[in-house]
Every structure is written in structure tokens, then in C-alpha cells.
Amino acid sequence: xxxxxxxxxxxxxxxxxxxxxxxxxxxxxxxxxxxxxxxxxxxxxxxxxxxxxxxxxxxxxxxxxxxxxxxxxxxxxxxxxxxxxxxxxxxxxxxxxxxxxxxxxxxxxxxxxxxxxxxxxxxxxxxxxxxxxxxxxxxxxxxxxxxxxxxxxxxxxxxxxxxxxxxxxxxxxxxxxxxxxxxxxxxxxxxxxxxxxxxxxxxxxxxxxxxxxxxxxxxxxxxxxxxxxxxxxxxxxxxxxxxxxxxxxxxxxxxxxxxxxxxxxxxxxxxxxxxxxxxxxxxxxxxxxxxxxxxxxxxxxxxxxxxxxxxxxxxxxxxxxxxxxxxxxxxxxxxxxxxxxxxxxxxxxxxxxxxxxxxxxxxxxxxxxxxxxxxxxxxxxxxxxxxxxxxxxxxxxxxxxxxxxxxxxxxxxxxxxxxxxxxxxxxxxxxxxxxxxxxxxxxxxxxxxxxxxxxxxxxxxxxxxxxxxxxxxxxx
Numbered sequence: 001x002x003x004x005x006x007x008x009x010x011x012x013x014x015x016x017x018x019x020x021x022x023x024x025x026x027x028x029x030x031x032x033x034x035x036x037x038x039x040x041x042x043x044x045x046x047x048x049x050x051x052x053x054x055x056x057x058x059x060x061x062x063x064x065x066x067x068x069x070x071x072x073x074x075x076x077x078x079x080x081x082x083x084x085x086x087x088x089x090x091x092x093x094x095x096x097x098x099x100x101x102x103x104x105x106x107x108x109x110x111x112x113x114x115x116x117x118x119x120x121x122x123x124x125x126x127x128x129x130x131x132x133x134x135x136x137x138x139x140x141x142x143x144x145x146x147x148x149x150x151x152x153x154x155x156x157x158x159x160x161x162x163x164x165x166x167x168x169x170x171x172x173x174x175x176x177x178x179x180x181x182x183x184x185x186x187x188x189x190x191x192x193x194x195x196x197x198x199x200x201x202x203x204x205x206x207x208x209x210x211x212x213x214x215x216x217x218x219x220x221x222x223x224x225x226x227x228x229x230x231x232x233x234x235x236x237x238x239x240x241x242x243x244x245x246x247x248x249x250x251x252x253x254x255x256x257x258x259x260x261x262x263x264x265x266x267x268x269x270x271x272x273x274x275x276x277x278x279x280x281x282x283x284x285x286x287x288x289x290x291x292x293x294x295x296x297x298x299x300x301x302x303x304x305x306x307x308x309x310x311x312x313x314x315x316x317x318x319x320x321x322x323x324x325x326x327x328x329x330x331x332x333x334x335x336x337x338x339x340x341x342x343x344x345x346x347x348x349x350x351x352x353x354x355x356x357x358x359x360x361x362x363x364x365x366x367x368x369x370x371x372x373x374x375x376x377x378x379x380x381x382x383x384x385x386x387x388x389x390x391x392x393x394x395x396x397x398x399x400x401x402x403x404x405x406x407x408x409x410x411x412x413x414x415x416x417x418x419x420x421x422x423x424x425x426x427x428x429x430x431x432x433x434x435x436x437x438x439x440x441x442x443x444x445x446x447x448x449x450x451x452x453x454x455x456x457x458x459x460x461x462x463x464x465x466x467x468x469x470x471x472x473x474x475x476x
Contacts, residue, residue: 264300270313
């Protein structure tokens with residue numbers, strides 16, 4: 001059985017026990033509640049009643065189960081050298097060794113007796129909130145200085161976005177996001193609130209232009225005609241999956257669109273410190289936080305700053321996905337912050353992660369050194385991967401931020417449909433590597449890949465070697 005078939009079987013069965021390759025007795029028939037599509041499992045379930053909210057979850061929302069199956073087969077050079085190398089997920093391992101050494105050294109000084117208690121406030125420690133406020137004020141030039149009380153923290157951007165959307169949207173309400181966009185939004189951000197993600201297709205050539213908001217105007221009218229109320233618009237800046245920064249004019253266009261339609265504007269700024277040099281983009285705009293814009297002065301039009309909320313996570317810029325620390329910064333809407341505090345204990349940051357990140361942010365020389373080193377390695381790794389794809393006839397979409405790039409393979413693959421694109425994804429799994437395919441990010445045409453390059457070079461090169469094998473098997 002191929003690795004892809006094995007993984008598919010594992011995804012569908014989600015069996016935790018290890019079954020010998022040659023069992024002496026027939027394997028027991030799997031419990032129908034534990035296998036297959038969610039809807040089939042629900043139909044087979046005969047136990048005590050579960051909530052309608054859970055029972056009615058669509059099959060498309062159980063991707064966490066598939067991701068769990070991939071995690072269980074993850075490559076490790078020593079313990080699992082035959083495992084999957086995942087270039088389809090945004091993890092940054094370029095400074096792993098440096099961070100391990102640093103955190104191991106400072107842990108004894110970073111932790112305090114208070115870290116073994118519930119802490120001195122519900123949402124992270126005051127130490128962490130102060131450090132995040134300083135981070136923003138010293139690096140992103142906010143129009144109004146960020147204060148510690150403007151912040152609510154939680155265990156990762158997924159959690160804080162889930163809570164934030166639940167504050168803004170009722171079941172059935174919509175939030176608009178330019179497509180292509182990060183595929184996790186469709187599930188993680190709306191599964192509990194029962195709201196709706198509206199993926200707004202924007203052509204590549206207009207994705208970073210104020211004219212992109214013309215497509216939003218069309219979408220909001222179309223959904224209003226269907227009886228769907230739009231409550232928010234979301235901006236990923238830098239953009240995921242394109243890996244690019246926006247110019248000021250486009251950011252202002254988002255703000256005016258939100259004001260025109262009385263929407264909350266969520267600015268996802270997760271890769272703010274992962275902006276790097278790309279010699280092919282000499283005129284790339286720098287990263288600009290939405291909090292740095294004087295929107296009324298720049299546009300000459302009114303803007304209610306209570307609608308603006310920034311989300312930031314330490315997972316990406318600092319290579320600590322496992323720490324699970326993120327923040328919402330809402331400078332002018334205290335009621336939103338109070339609403340988030342109502343569920344703060346559902347998303348409380350772990351004290352060790354709180355302590356270690358606070359220590360790093362307050363250690364200014366090390367902080368600056370790590371940020372600069374990360375940006376240099378991102379630039380080098382991105383160039384390495386761009387060159388690899390260009391030599392094989394692909395057209396990388398030029399990027400200058402984030403941990404991944406979109407690669408246009410339409411002239412290489414000649415896929416006729418998305419089924420063929422999915423088949424290639426399975427060939428990659430057979431070869432031992434995972435890549436993101438365009439349809440996962442709401443691309444309108446098959447043949448695009450999203451490839452993470454923020455990977456330790458020996459592992460990255462092994463992953464590219466495996467990807468080469470998948471490409472050769474496709475030609476054969």
C-alpha cells in the first residue's frame with residue numbers, strides 16, 4: 001500500500017493503536033463511529049445525546065482530524081526518518097537551535113513563583129502585556145501608543161480569532177476575506193460561532209491594489225441579496241499565502257470599505273517581523289501596521305477607530321508554534337476587550353511560555369539579533385527555493401514576507417481539473433513530503449502550490465528531493 005493510501009486510511013480510521021504489519025489474527029472490525037466521514041459517524045452513533053451544535057458540524061470542518069494524522073507521521077531525522085516532511089504548514093525552524101539554547105539558559109531567571117499560580121490577571125500576565133505593548137511601540141510606530149490594557153492574549157492566533165469572531169458575528173453572519181487565503185480560516189475561525197467565511201476571489205494582478213476592494217463591494221451586495229449580513233472584513237498583512245506586504249493605499253482602501261459598510265476590520269499581522277529582502281522586488285513596500293495609519297488624515301474621510309482590531313502571534317516570527325501565544329490589540333473598543341475577558345480562562349496563556357517570551361522581548365539586544373538573523377535566513381531560504389523551482393520550469397510568485405511562497409506550476413502540470421491537482425498531492429505524500437495545493441487556499445485554477453521554505457536547510461533539501469521524485473512520477 002502506498003504512503004498516500006496508508007495516510008488516507010489513517011485519516012479515515014483515525015485508529016490510535018499500532019497494528020502489526022502481519023497480524024496473527026484478523027484485525028478487529030473498526031468501530032463505525034471512529035472511521036469515515038463525520039456525517040457517517042454521527043449516523044452510526046447510538047450513545048448518549050450530543051449537542052446539535054456538534055452533530056451538525058459539516059464534514060468539511062473536521063480537517064483537524066486529517067491534520068492530526070499527518071502530525072502522527074511527521075519526519076524526525078532520528079526517530080522517524082521515513083516520516084512526512086510537511087512543507088504545507090507554516091512552521092519556522094530556521095532558528096530552532098538558537099532558541100532552544102537561549103530559552104534553556106534563561107528559564108531559571110524567567111520563571112517566578114507567580115508563574116505557578118493563576119497569575120496577576122486573567123489574560124496573560126501584566127509582564128507579557130507590557131512586553132507586547134513595548135514590542136508594538138518600538139517596532140511598528142502606532143499612531144497612538146499601545147497600552148498594556150489595550151491587549152488580550154490567548155493560546156495562539158487560532159484561539160483569539162475564534163473568540164474575536166464569536167464576539168462580532170452571530171450564526172449565519174459573514175466575514176469577508178480576499179482569496180486566495182489561509183485555509184484554516186474556513187474551519188477554525190467560524191466552527192463555534194456558526195458564522196460564514198466569504199472567500200472573495202481577487203485576481204493576482206489586483207491582490208495588492210486598492211482595486212481589490214471592488215471585488216469586496218460585489219461580494220457584500222451578492223450576499224446581502226441572499227439575506228446574509230456581513231459584519232466584518234479581514235486583512236492578512238503580510239498576506240498568506242502570497243507572502244507579500246501591502247502598500248499604504250491598499251490598507252487605507254480596506255479601512256474605508258469597513259467604514260462604508262459599518263464592519264469590524266480585523267488586521268491579521270502575524271508575519272510583521274518576517275519581512276525579508278528579495279532582489280526581484282526592489283520596490284516592495286515595508287510592512288505597515290494598520291495601527292500606524294492616521295486614516296482620517298490620509299483619506300480626508302471619517303473612520304471609527306472602534307472597528308479596528310489587530311491580531312498578532314509569536315508562533316511565526318519567533319519560531320515557537322508550540323508555545324501558543326497570541327494577542328488581540330483593540331485600542332479604542334474597551335467593550336470588545338471586556339467581552340474577550342468573559343472567556344479569558346478558556347484561552348489562558350501557559351505561564352512558562354508567557355515567562356520565556358516576556359524575557360526575550362525585554363532582552364533587547366537578543367531580540368534584535370534574533371529578528372535580524374531570522375530575516376536573513378528567510379531571505380536566503382526563499383532564494384534557494386525560488387531557484388529550485390525556476391530550474392524546473394515553475395514560476396514562483398515573488399514574495400518578501402512570511403514563511404512560504406506560492407508557485408505557479410500551470411505550465412508544468414497542465415492539470416485539467418482539481419481532481420488531478422489532488423492526485424498530485426497524493427503523489428507527494430507517497431514520496432514523503434506534504435505541499436499545499438492551490439485549491440486548499442481557494443484558488444480558482446488548478447496548478448498552484450504553496451511551499452513553506454522556513455525549514456532547516458538539510459531537511460528542506462531532503463523535502464525538495466522527495467518533491468522531485470513526485471514530479472518525476474507524475475511525468476512517468
